[in-house]
Amino acid sequence: MGLPGHRRTSSDKRRRAAQDFLERLQIATCPNCKAAIKPHHVCKQCGTYKGRQVLNIDRRTARLVKKVEKRAKAAPAPKQTSKA
Numbered sequence: 001m002g003l004p005g006h007r008r009t010s011s012d013k014r015r016r017a018a019q020d021f022l023e024r025l026q027i028a029t030c031p032n033c034k035a036a037i038k039p040h041h042v043c044k045q046c047g048t049y050k051g052r053q054v055l056n057i058d059r060r061t062a063r064l065v066k067k068v069e070k071r072a073k074a075a076p077a078p079k080q081t082s083k084a
């Protein structure tokens with residue numbers, strides 16, 4: 001089995017550990033709708049990238065609405081008893 005050729009000194013360890021930190025998350029704003037987005041990513045709010053419409057948001061929301069309606073049908077919301 002291989003063995004370490006040299007002893008790792010405390011400064012070796014510390015120098016390596018100096019790189020082990022989390023970088024702050026970069027956040028950009030969408031030029032179209034000003035929503036917070038990741039840089040170089042499609043805006044999930046309006047579906048644009050570099051000023052081009054690349055996602056059909058209307059179709060996506062329609063699909064979401066359908067999903068929610070389906071869920072509501074499967075488990076109907078508790079009946080509201082109004083005492084007023």
Ligand SMILES: [Zn+2]
Pocket residue numbers: 030031032033034035043044045046047048
């Ligand atoms: Zn946007």
